[in-house]
Amino acid sequence: MTTKKEFTPGQLRYLRLLAKQYPTVQAASTEIINLRAILDLPKGTEHFMSDIHGEYEAFFHIFNSCSGEVKKKLEELFAKTLTKRERNELATLIYYPTAKLTLVAQETEDMEDWYRITLHRLVQTCRYVSGKYTRDKVRSVMPEEYAYIIDELIYTCGSKGVQGEFYENLISTILEIDQAAEVIEAICTCIKKLTVDHMHIVGDIFDRGPRADIVMDSLMASNSVDIQWGNHDILWMGAASGSRALVATVLSNSIHYNNLDVIETGYGISLRPLSVFANEVYRNSDVHRFAVKLTGDDAEQYTEKDKLLSARMYKAITVILFKLEGQLILRRPEYGMEDRLLLDKIDYENQSITIGGVTYHLDDCDFPTVDPADPYALTEEEAHVIGQLTESFRHSEKLQRHIRFLYSKGSLYKVYNGNLLFHGCIPMTEDKELMTFTIGGKERSGREFMDYADQAARQAYYAKRGTEQWQFGLDFLWWLWCGRNSPIFGRDRMTTFERRLIKDESSWTEPKNPYYTHYNDAAVCDMLLREFGLTGPHCHIVNGHVPVKTKKGESPIKGGGKLIVIDGGFCKAYQSTSGIAGYTLIFNSRDMRIMSHQPFDGRREALHHDHDITSKVQIFEKLDSQMKVAQTDQGRELQARVDDLLMLLDAYRSGAVAEDHKK
Numbered sequence: 187m188t189t190k191k192e193f194t195p196g197q198l199r200y201l202r203l204l205a206k207q208y209p210t211v212q213a214a215s216t217e218i219i220n221l222r223a224i225l226d227l228p229k230g231t232e233h234f235m236s237d238i239h240g241e242y243e244a245f246f247h248i249f250n251s252c253s254g255e256v257k258k259k260l261e262e263l264f265a266k267t268l269t270k271r272e273r274n275e276l277a278t279l280i281y282y283p284t285a286k287l288t289l290v291a292q293e294t295e296d297m298e299d300w301y302r303i304t305l306h307r308l309v310q311t312c313r314y315v316s317g318k319y320t321r322d323k324v325r326s327v328m329p330e331e332y333a334y335i336i337d338e339l340i341y342t343c344g345s346k347g348v349q350g351e352f353y354e355n356l357i358s359t360i361l362e363i364d365q366a367a368e369v370i371e372a373i374c375t376c377i378k379k380l381t382v383d384h385m386h387i388v389g390d391i392f393d394r395g396p397r398a399d400i401v402m403d404s405l406m407a408s409n410s411v412d413i414q415w416g417n418h419d420i421l422w423m424g425a426a427s428g429s430r431a432l433v434a435t436v437l438s439n440s441i442h443y444n445n446l447d448v449i450e451t452g453y454g455i456s457l458r459p460l461s462v463f464a465n466e467v468y469r470n471s472d473v474h475r476f477a478v479k480l481t482g483d484d485a486e487q488y489t490e491k492d493k494l495l496s497a498r499m500y501k502a503i504t505v506i507l508f509k510l511e512g513q514l515i516l517r518r519p520e521y522g523m524e525d526r527l528l529l530d531k532i533d534y535e536n537q538s539i540t541i542g543g544v545t546y547h548l549d550d551c552d553f554p555t556v557d558p559a560d561p562y563a564l565t566e567e568e569a570h571v572i573g574q575l576t577e578s579f580r581h582s583e584k585l586q587r588h589i590r591f592l593y594s595k596g597s598l599y600k601v602y603n604g605n606l607l608f609h610g611c612i613p614m615t616e617d618k619e620l621m622t623f624t625i626g627g628k629e630r631s632g633r634e635f636m637d638y639a640d641q642a643a644r645q646a647y648y649a650k651r652g653t654e655q656w657q658f659g660l661d662f663l664w665w666l667w668c669g670r671n672s673p674i675f676g677r678d679r680m681t682t683f684e685r686r687l688i689k690d691e692s693s694w695t696e697p698k699n700p701y702y703t704h705y706n707d708a709a710v711c712d713m714l715l716r717e718f719g720l721t722g723p724h725c726h727i728v729n730g731h732v733p734v735k736t737k738k739g740e741s742p743i744k745g746g747g748k749l750i751v752i753d754g755g756f757c758k759a760y761q762s763t764s765g766i767a768g769y770t771l772i773f774n775s776r777d778m779r780i781m782s783h784q785p786f787d788g789r790r791e792a793l794h795h796d797h798d799i800t801s802k803v804q805i806f807e808k809l810d811s812q813m814k815v816a817q818t819d820q821g822r823e824l825q826a827r828v829d830d831l832l833m834l835l836d837a838y839r840s841g842a843v844a845e846d847h848k849k
Contacts (some may be wrong), residue, residue, distance in 0.1 A: 230383025389416025
């Protein structure tokens with residue numbers, strides 16, 4: 187005789203809700219079988235990228251090639267049947283299907299024959315990369331309009347008899363109705379999404395490079411991605427949320443590096459209010475320290491008049507920035523940044539300033555809008571200009587869409603499948619202790635402070651506009667961007683004032699947090715991992731932010747293999763320092779491998795000559811056995827689901843919950 191199962195009132199409420207989704211024993215049993223099958227599959231491949239900095243062409247290539255994983259799959263599948271050239275052509279097609287199809291159509295006489303051969307190869311590839319997934323998972327990444335066709339092609343590919351005939355008829359019909367190009371594009375999309383199961387972006391999508399908005403559009407179209415905010419992402423999040431200081435910072439940086447396309451073309455923000463103001467107020471001002479950085483073809487595209495206007499705009503917005511930052515530091519004494527109040531320290535008579543007990547000559551003291559008696563007060567015109575620009579950031583529909591995505595998919599750090607991901611650092615003292623912060627009225631350090639900082643950063647976007655919570659959130663985003671030992675800035679100070687106005691480079695130093703010395707110590711890395719609940723031989727810290735100086739012999743692997751730095755090196759300005767175009771990371775079911783990349787020759791070379799990024803692979807950790815889904819974070823969630831469904835079966839069989847066969 188079966189003993190009746192006892193359930194608590196809370197369990198019964200939950201089980202009745204679960205029963206709405208699985209109303210019968212059969213429905214619950216089918217899902218248990220499905221979930222247990224998934225748990226026994228190999229873990230999906232994770233792809234880690236960092237510090238993209240708006241370099242969308244290099245990003246697309248690494249993203250589409252899955253850091254070489256697509257080509258690796260093609261070599262495994264076709265090494266004995268296709269030449270290297272044919273494999274390279276097929277890889278380029280998978281990376282850039284629309285553009286490559288256009289080129290092929292211009293160069294190929296018999297397109298029907300090319301389509302037929304290419305479809306067969308792509309279907310084989312898609313079948314190969316789908317091997318570690320359930321059929322439902324594979325269908326979920328297929329473009330909806332072609333899901334049925336691709337599904338049938340994959341699962342009848344290589345068949346004999348009736349199924350083989352069905353497969354060939356499908357291919358022939360696709361060609362007959364002139365849908366080959368569209369099906370090829372759809373299959374290429376599937377291949378890329380199945381080659382990498384999940385993408386991690388370890389910070390800094392924005393700034394320096396030309397079009398961060400294009401990168402954001404691509405990430406939003408991804409099937410599975412998370413983002414750890416970088417300091418440059420926080421900068422744009424604050425500007426979009428309404429921080430005048432961070433709007434001024436975005437504009438100052440963008441003008442300085444002649445990178446206005448993302449603002450004007452990408453996000454439709456007009457800089458006319460600033461240009462009119464700068465041309466009027468700074469017409470007779472010294473702007474030699476504010477010359478905009480122009481490189482290559484840029485230098486030839488601009489007249490002297492254009493360059494002068496840019497310098498005036500740059501100076502105008504930078505002075506506004508200094509004032510707004512001063513106001514913020516005075517408003518938030520808990521930040522402990524009074525030493526960065528510099529406008530009131532200028533000795534105009536001697537054209538100098540004393541910082542940290544050292545007196546420096548100022549190359550520029552010509553500030554027509556600064557009142558020495560009240561240096562941090564905006565003029566009426568300055569307040570009007572920065573107000574207009576801030577509203578433009580707040581009302582850019584595309585920018586707001588991107589920032590919502592950053593908030594929904596992003597966080598200050600992430601613990602995922604045994605790895606701790608963050609962009610900058612976990613602030614530490616010289617004595618290898620976790621640094622304590624008192625922001626928010628309470629002492630916090632380590633994970634507690636990171637959790638607090640993540641929550642405070644969200645107030646800027648989600649708190650009611652005009653409230654103290656909203657203002658605190660905006661100011662806190664500024665602190666995250668450049669505050670002393672902020673976890674995503676990781677330095678003692680940001681010397682924007684010195685770099686703009688002092689020629690003596692000894693004043694420009696920005697000391698790094700001791701974390702960047704301590705992370706070479708395996709014991710320190712283990713301590714940090716434990717702080718976030720991670721222990722064991724296969725746990726790691728994955729870090730972005732600081733370029734690895736490869737040409738000086740520096741390794742991206744720190745702390746005896748416990749920490750990996752993957753600053754992507756996408757930003758061309760950093761490549762002279764690093765010596766390469768940075769690193770990405772692949773974590774599949776058998777190993778972790780770090781990929782070092784050479785600079786990208788450009789999309790045109792890739793399309794016309796099938797040039798790929800030259801990369802070197804270093805497998806730095808092999809797993810003891812193939813990792814199954816059951817051993818992942820997702821697997822633990824699925825197992826909990828199985829446990830709940832088993833409890834539902836008990837409830838059905840004991841009569842505690844009634845089946846509903848009508849559904």
